[in-house]
Amino acid sequence: MSDDNNAYWRANIRLVTWCLIIWALVSFGFGIVLRPLLSGIRVGGADLGFWFAQQGSILVFLALIFFYAWRMNALDRQHGVDEE
Amino acid sequence: MDQYTLNLLVVGATFALYMGIAIWARAGSTSEFYAAGRGVHPITNGMATAADWMSAASFISMAGLIAFVGYDNSTFLMGWTGGYVLLALLLAPYLRKFGKFTVPEFIGDRFYSPTARMVAVACLIIASVTYVIGQMTGVGVAFSRFLEVDKDTGLFIGAGIVFFYAVLGGMKGVTYTQVAQYCVLILAYTIPAVFISLQLTGNALPPLGLFGTHVESGMPLLAKLDQLVTELGFNSYTGHHTNTFNMVLFTLSLMIGTAGLPHVIIRFFTVPRVADARWSAGWALVFIALLYLTAPAVGAMARLNLITTVYKGGDLTQPIDYDARPEWMRNWEVTGLLKFEDRNGDGKIQWYNDKNADFAAKAEAMGWKGSELSVNRDILVLANPEIAQLPGWVIALVAAGGLAAALSTAAGLLLAISSAVSHDLIKGAINPGISEKGELLSARIAMAVSIGVATWLGLNPPGFAAQTVALAFGIAAASLFPALMMGIFSKRVNNKGAVWGMLSGLVFTLVYIFAYKGWLFIPGTAMLPDTPEGWILGISPLSIGAVGAMLNFAVAILVSNATEEPPAEIRELVESVRVPRGAGAATAHH
Numbered sequence A: 001m002s003d004d005n006n007a008y009w010r011a012n013i014r015l016v017t018w019c020l021i022i023w024a025l026v027s028f029g030f031g032i033v034l035r036p037l038l039s040g041i042r043v044g045g046a047d048l049g050f051w052f053a054q055q056g057s058i059l060v061f062l063a064l065i066f067f068y069a070w071r072m073n074a075l076d077r078q079h080g081v082d083e084e
Numbered sequence B: 001m002d003q004y005t006l007n008l009l010v011v012g013a014t015f016a017l018y019m020g021i022a023i024w025a026r027a028g029s030t031s032e033f034y035a036a037g038r039g040v041h042p043i044t045n046g047m048a049t050a051a052d053w054m055s056a057a058s059f060i061s062m063a064g065l066i067a068f069v070g071y072d073n074s075t076f077l078m079g080w081t082g083g084y085v086l087l088a089l090l091l092a093p094y095l096r097k098f099g100k101f102t103v104p105e106f107i108g109d110r111f112y113s114p115t116a117r118m119v120a121v122a123c124l125i126i127a128s129v130t131y132v133i134g135q136m137t138g139v140g141v142a143f144s145r146f147l148e149v150d151k152d153t154g155l156f157i158g159a160g161i162v163f164f165y166a167v168l169g170g171m172k173g174v175t176y177t178q179v180a181q182y183c184v185l186i187l188a189y190t191i192p193a194v195f196i197s198l199q200l201t202g203n204a205l206p207p208l209g210l211f212g213t214h215v216e217s218g219m220p221l222l223a224k225l226d227q228l229v230t231e232l233g234f235n236s237y238t239g240h241h242t243n244t245f246n247m248v249l250f251t252l253s254l255m256i257g258t259a260g261l262p263h264v265i266i267r268f269f270t271v272p273r274v275a276d277a278r279w280s281a282g283w284a285l286v287f288i289a290l291l292y293l294t295a296p297a298v299g300a301m302a303r304l305n306l307i308t309t310v311y312k313g314g315d316l317t318q319p320i321d322y323d324a325r326p327e328w329m330r331n332w333e334v335t336g337l338l339k340f341e342d343r344n345g346d347g348k349i350q351w352y353n354d355k356n357a358d359f360a361a362k363a364e365a366m367g368w369k370g371s372e373l374s375v376n377r378d379i380l381v382l383a384n385p386e387i388a389q390l391p392g393w394v395i396a397l398v399a400a401g402g403l404a405a406a407l408s409t410a411a412g413l414l415l416a417i418s419s420a421v422s423h424d425l426i427k428g429a430i431n432p433g434i435s436e437k438g439e440l441l442s443a444r445i446a447m448a449v450s451i452g453v454a455t456w457l458g459l460n461p462p463g464f465a466a467q468t469v470a471l472a473f474g475i476a477a478a479s480l481f482p483a484l485m486m487g488i489f490s491k492r493v494n495n496k497g498a499v500w501g502m503l504s505g506l507v508f509t510l511v512y513i514f515a516y517k518g519w520l521f522i523p524g525t526a527m528l529p530d531t532p533e534g535w536i537l538g539i540s541p542l543s544i545g546a547v548g549a550m551l552n553f554a555v556a557i558l559v560s561n562a563t564e565e566p567p568a569e570i571r572e573l574v575e576s577v578r579v580p581r582g583a584g585a586a587t588a589h590h
Helices: A003-033 A048-078 B003-024 B030-038 B042-053 B056-067 B070-098 B103-110 B114-146 B151-201 B206-210 B221-231 B244-260 B262-270 B274-310 B327-335 B357-365 B379-387 B392-430 B436-459 B465-489 B495-517 B541-562 B568-578 B583-588
Strands: B338-340 B373-375
Touching: A003 A048, A003 B070, A003 B244, A003 B568, A048 B070, A048 B206, A048 B274, B003 B151, B003 B392, B030 B151, B030 B262, B030 B392, B030 B436, B042 B151, B042 B262, B042 B274, B042 B392, B056 B070, B056 B114, B056 B274, B056 B379, B056 B392, B070 B103, B070 B244, B070 B262, B070 B274, B070 B465, B070 B568, B103 B114, B103 B262, B103 B392, B103 B465, B103 B568, B114 B151, B114 B262, B114 B392, B114 B436, B114 B465, B114 B495, B151 B206, B151 B262, B151 B274, B151 B379, B151 B392, B151 B436, B206 B221, B206 B274, B221 B274, B244 B262, B244 B465, B244 B541, B262 B274, B262 B392, B262 B465, B274 B379, B327 B338, B327 B379, B379 B392, B392 B436, B465 B495, B465 B541, B465 B568, B495 B541
Parallel strands: none
Antiparallel strands: B338 B373
């Protein structure tokens, strides 16, 4: 394995890890387990945890996938492994 | 023009459109049949994936699932969308780079094991066949409600349409009909929702309306709904009433299962480049989110509408007379999905939670003898346009939308099954020397046979039809997803690890489901009581896929570390899958 491929893969793993932490935080965290902690923050007749469970997590998922695609395509070019 | 003619015209027009696309998008090679020639634009593929993924369950049932339970069923919303994050970050780009045609093919090559490939074929077929039964019965039901034909006749018409475009066009035909089907289903879903949101909250966007103000009472919509349902003895809508641990596991199982379903994964083989596979997953979720952000609004508003229809004056002790019920209730009573039984003989429709012990005394005092209305959750979406008193063409569009959702998912599943049969079983194992032409023919025959089997199963649904979602997601989560992920992210997991991992995940999940639901779902053979009290650690059989997946990972890693390393060429294969460069070349030599 060339060193540059190694650096590329490490950068990818770092990016994936951060994205998955956020993925878990908004759904399992804010949407379910941490909901009682957020119950003080009211959102239109319900609380922030309810909003995350029904809408917020989906919006964050969307942002994560597009952010990942954008960052990875940039990483491909930086490390010279993009498609010609 | 009467409603029946209108339904016939709109549904007929959409079917003519699908047939036209099928003739235009005929497949001439195996590459076109399996992967649409890898020439599908990422946005187009995103739209096709959305239709492929959103089944009759998403279109018809999901809003009802949320409406009658509230917050606790947010699991479906998060689970069925969160899986796309896993798919986009962990699988889709790498499997596209690998550049072959089926999911078992990757597992067989990466784990240099025909056994692993056959285990994957078995998992794929069980998961997809169980899933397709639900779609076929959905087609039959939609036909019988809107076109007044017999359920079986409806099933034959639906199967005939799928036969035409799937056998002729393979992945290419399925892709472009799915795009058309997406447009039909999303219009059908959002138009009634916009009008209902406007009527109730004054906001034209249903997701904002959900958190907006209920115009009539001046209260926030959700606060009003909470007040009404609790006064009728039901659980509060926004409250959390189930086991938190089980809720997390169920959501996780749906997510992992989504990412591991072969008919969704193979859609990402159709885009030209690895970068496109990444974007395409995002676009797929955009198109899915349009429906998934609308569904909880539809659910909450429909529940509110139902209550204010029954208790018209706003007084929750004074329901309306049965004779004064609105027209749409009369229409749906005919189908049996809405039922009224006058238990106390007063001619009024009492609708409340008669299983709530605290409410019983109050009901007793009012002379109520049990809840008199039963509403099937599946009618909420279908009856929406009538509840909102929208014009007849909207009702016809909803009929076409329900059919589009069921047909597009059925076609995607059948494609996954037939390509596994012709490519993995016939070319991969039985007759490796088969010519390109012979393989294309066998793919078409496999498709035709799959449709025949699916139709037969739709006509004679096995007793476990209702349990199929748990089974399909459980198997995909416990067997396929971990094998695919380890194939990409580990160079150490070897053939033995993969086979033992998949088998233990699969067997564990099946045994847990069967122990509660009956062996092979045969009634009376369940060994444990299927109630929250009877579940081990509170884990429902529906949530066990995530545990099966963990077991798969653990067994695969342990067995691999105890046995020899994979050969050098496999480690090189993993290296090459990890970088996008050379994706075109990988396709060309096939």
